[in-house]
Amino acid sequence: MFGIPLPILLGQLMLGLINGAFYATMSLGLALIFGVLNIINFAHGALYMMGGFFAWILLQYFGLGYWYALILVPIIVGIIGLVIERLLLRHLYNLDHVYGLLLTFALSLVIEGVFRQNFGVSGQPYDIPTALRGGFDLGFMFLPTYRAWVLAASVGICLFTWVVVEWTRLGSYLRAATENPALARAFGIRVPSLITMTYVGGVMLAAFAGVLAAPIYQVSSIMGSNIIPVVFAVVVIGGLGSIFGAVATGFLVGLLEGLTKLIYPPATNTAVFILMVVILLLRPQGLFGKRNY
Amino acid sequence: MSWQKTAWLVGAVAIAAALPFFVYPVFLMQAMALAIFACGFNLLLGYAGILSFGHAALFGSAAYVCGYAAKAWHLPTELAILCGTAASGILGLVYGILASRQRGIYLAMITFALSQMIYFICVQAPFTGGEDGLQGIPRGTFLGIVNLSQSLNLYYFDLGVFVLALLLFWRIIESPFGQVLRAMKGNELRTVSLGYDVDVLKLVCFAMSGAFSGLGGSLQAFALGFASLDNVQWHVNGDVILMTLLGGLGTFFGPVVGAVLVLSIQNYLASLGGIVTIVEGVVFATIVMTFRRGLVGELQPRLGRLLRAWTRRGAVEQASVDIVPGAKQPTDVAGSRSVA
């Protein structure tokens, strides 16, 4: 393909897939939140960044390592999400999504600002946990163990979320609650707590991705704002409200970026948007979206 | 009450004419440019109900086109501005063609994608100067007579353009076309069933919005003397939404107020040392939570009431004028009847 040797191609695709793992986890959370709260959670990037930072803080100030962080950080950030939802977002549900977008945008400005003031922009180092150091040779490339773990962990968490949402009643409750919360409540569905739990769940996914990212990327206050446009694009390409779509497209976009890096690297950041325009022109509801959105 | 209107108008123009002696003119010019930009955006979101998340490209690329026209082709200022405006109008049309099949978030995202693609072009194209920007745009002369390199002259030139643009905008939204846009916002299917070509309306709307944004971008290019990637960056997509919403969505003056507000925050809080964005975030959040309809949207009815009360009092004091015309409110009238 394009005269690129197969091993390199495979290697790039592998790396793309791993990057896709982050997109998938992030966009899964975003898709959940959008689907239920009808809010484009601009703060998602900031929460992801918080995930990375709290992992670092736990290590630096409390001596708690990676594995603790993986459990504790999503909980901590989840609590922050709970506060955000209860105090602020709650009042915006029946408004146009522009308002939610604006509020979460404002929140991300504040959160990123606070972290930047305290920890600077160039970020903090975070080491790969000892158990996951090293790597193995796949023949066509050297694969660090940690990257393999990232892939496995995010596939696992995505599957888990997907099963919980789609194969239990939760899925239809969530969609009903999105569409007509008042009526859903009139059927006895506990919509307010459902909404809170979804937001918290989405936020925890972001934080989880943040912890996963910490050893690979620099833990810095701007790590979130770099990834967020792509994640938005992923959710839209996948089809709003489609959880499976978000995950699948996450990996797909990772692969696409991997390929672009081989063929025409400068377009890597733009490739996803070109894909989006093409897809939306062919399929206005996104790859896995339903028409009525 | 037309003398009142005239008085308002004269007052406003007087203030605008005197303003550059108190506030820095380049700042004012940039504010006007952004205000026009926000108006163009408001036409789509506030009046036609279409959320574009890619207006940065319309604004920024006009700045490049206009700047390039003035610098490389040595076009006179007016023509360069026209070039920028037309370029963005056409780009807006392209947006419309590609996006008009979409709705809601999808539409927002496809425009976003388009703007990212244009950003990419701006980074790559040789004439934009990459991240150095297109520097040293000559301000030129107006009609070959007035030297615009004087900031004050350029300010009055911009003011003229600004007022004209606002008048045009007012005409558009207060025209039969504007009415149809409102209808389309309310219920698209019904609008079609009444015999309106919604697709055409949307296209025209996109093109107009693009042209306004382009006019804003062109003015800014001359005001600052350069065009840079900052204007095409995706944050600007958010900034323009902010301006419009902070001022008041779907209100005439809202975007103007919002543009001034956002620009003031960015410029006047710059000496706070790194907490600009935090303050910005807090201000925005507060406004979303409390002034949901935007500053103008919230204040206008109150001011209106105040004004009406004031005129009514005046009327009573004069003891000759009927109360009703000043304060006619259908609910009031009906309400008083139900009491009776």
Place this chain on the structure above:
Amino acid sequence: MADNKANRQRLRTAVRSVSKSRADLGELRSAATASNAEWLRRSPRRLSVGAAKFSSFRAFPAIGRKRTREPSAQPGFGGRCERQDHATRKPATRVILETRGVSKSFSGFVAVNNVSLRIWEGTIHSLIGPNGAGKTTLFNLLTKFLRPTAGTIRYEDRDITTMRPAKLARAGVARSFQISATFSNMTVLENVRIALQRGYCWQLNFWDSRKVLCELDHAAQDLLAEVGLEAFSDRLAAELTYGGKRALELATTLALKPKVLLLDEPMAGLAAEEISRITALIRRVAKGRTVVLVEHNLGVVADLSDEITVLQRGEILASGTYNEVSQRPEVIEAYMGTGDV
């Protein structure tokens, strides 16, 4: 007593006698409007419950007492009602709207199947049929909101199978929606005016002030009066009651002065007295134009229709006059059901 049939009978008698004696439905209309507007005006405001309760019948004798309007002031229709009973109507002249073997399927599900329907100019043609028979879908096909999977549609001897909906609407085919479609962000008057405006100036007219539209206000007010909404003209459409929205929907559709008027369940959700009033209104506006009606209220259908087509599972089950159709055992089986309510 409170039986639809009796009600209908009475209405008919009333209308006839009035028409005979005064032979001016324009006046009848104004009076009826005035009294019927009463509930609309009253209900949201919660006026006193007392004496103001009279049925629409009682109001009829009061014709001419309240303000009358010049018939010519009515936009698009009005004037005398020559038709007293559909039976005596002069025969239809030509087919104005026609489908030939039209089908529509939604990802495999066939909603309309090979329907050939002819609608004669100047008639009131009703479509009835069980729920999900494809009536609304057929409407959508006729108005081009949907594109047929097979077959052709002709309007005034032109093939309109691929026409855009807006264009067809401009050519004179107007519809109302089963679920009221109003511009909730605009006032009631503006709702109607938007429809009037289409025939008045170019849709992209952005250089005139909207003040030019004030010329239309009068006509819009008249139309609102037709449906009893004149007291609400300054209210937002969103604030109307269900019935009010249905009435507005009708007024907006009428404002287009269509040649063919397609009404999708105009009576749904209306109170009894409203039904009789809207029935009268439809009868009146049907003069000089063609009406296609979807309705489950058989009383109304029987009352208004010149011709009836029964759809079932997307296919034509029967057609003819009400009396013919309603006797057919398959129609009774599929649609009307047996036994009492």
Place this chain on the structure above:
Amino acid sequence: KIGVMNDQSSIYADLSGLGGVEAARMAIEDFGGKVLGQPIQLISADMQNKADVAANIANKWYDNENVDVIVDVPNSAAALAIQEIARQKKKLVLFSTAATSELTGNKCSPYGAHWTYDTYALAAGTARALIQSGALKWYFITADYAFGHQLQSDTTKFIKAAGGTVVGSALAPFPTQDFSSFLLSAEGSSADVVALANAGGDTINAIKQAREFNFNKSGKRLAALLMFISDVHSLGLKAAQGTILTTGFYWNLNDATRAWSKRFYARRHAMPTMTQAGVYSAVLHYLQAVKASGTKEPLTVMKKMREMPIHDFFAANGRLRPDGRMVHDMYLVQVKSPAESKGPWDYYKILHTIPADQAFRPMKDGGCPLVSH
């Protein structure tokens, strides 16, 4: 009146930002707080890495606030814009963080001076020294914007001139989070040196991931063409060790630098970057020139600044050329391994000192209209 304008809330906040403001303040204090009998005022602004904000502030400062000189200014677009504004308003501007060598090339101005470094100096420093040490084959990972391109092409000139070759390059979009693909390609090439023609977060991520993918095992050397000590600090020595870079200043160079840097550290809890030190040097030199010439008149002061040699802890033997370039010694350094480091912030081994006259682009090559060829 001195205005420090830099980025305090975006990507340059660490390497200039409030630290730059502090450096300027120290310079004023060291100078005595007064010149020509008037107190020296310092104002600062956060241009948020937006060129339009920067231009607006500059305009306002020069016109309304009577600022005599603007210092620092990151972001090429902003710097070039302010160069023009200063030229128009006939006021002074001293760049420290801005990188583009255009400032003393085509766009040079009698009112502007470029203090700390530029793309040419970075390229020259790293390329010459590495080629001398026998690394002839180069691979570039270049940020896909003007800065990256310029850095690459400047470096390539030296490589070619010294007989080296460029065996490949990858243009990475800016910003890039994940460099592993590019690193993989680089590793597959036959290069001796992989040069990172990028900055800030990109550089940091690239180096961090290079370690993750065991890049150092391949025997290739990693050279960061632009890297600040703040970047090294945030990466940590473990990840950054072995990286080769060029810098204009290192705190642990000699007693003078240590003395000043300790003072700076006491205030900011971080060691100064080269741009922060540059701000100090620039401000101090400006004040001395004002004092020496007895007036604030911009051209006179600038003339004086050119005449007076720069002699402080930052530049032992610096001088300001007519094209606005301040030339001083640069240093090629390698990041220490954790074992070599003797304490916090002890990060660099000096490999080579590049003398001032070789470190910067010769005046005649710049194409500056101010200097007749």
Place this chain on the structure above:
Amino acid sequence: MSDRDQSADRCLTVTNLHAHYGDSHVLHGIDFFVNDGEVVSLLGRNGAGKTTMLKSIMGLIGGRTGSILFKGTELVGREPEDTARLGIGYCPDDRGIFASLSVAENLLLPPVVKSGGMELEEIYNLFPNIKERLSASGNKLSGGEQQMLAIGRILRTGARLLLLDEPTEGLAPRIVKQIGRALRTLKTRGFTILLIEQNFKFASTISDWHYLVENGKVVDGISSDNALKDPIKLQRYLGI
């Protein structure tokens, strides 16, 4: 309101209920009750406030005061989900079909709150259309099919009190008859039904009692038998 069994067990007692939409006062002190096992209909002109009454019972209206007792439990001040879980099923006038859910999901959506609800098979028998379109998305149904679905889905939950807002609107006569039979079946099984109807003929065949609503008040009550015997009253209130 004389000939009504006052001693039977009360299912629902509404006293002095006021309701507001924002600033506009819509219900002005409603008083009525429903006995266990009764079918009661609310009649009145468009805009009389019938829908608002049902909505305030469910708690879907922000400003309501007064008292609503359901089997001795006060509903005013309760969240809608808690009200529903007490065993009240609500079928709104706009049908409230969720477009983003398939027909099957719509049907299965309301959680079962009490035992004794209908089996799915029974519901399919009642409304055969639904069974055919189970995998379609909710808003693709025809108007009447949506109505069937809206009724069908609350029959599953086992709610003992059903609030039906114009359940026959837009339905074919045959289905109306079918629904009439279904409601009578439900009644024999002990369900209590509060019904809003424009179609008086329909209401009169299944209801025990009619309340007449006008301008946000219950102005009269009449038993089905009396209503048929004495049409004047109805004519006065309803114009029939």
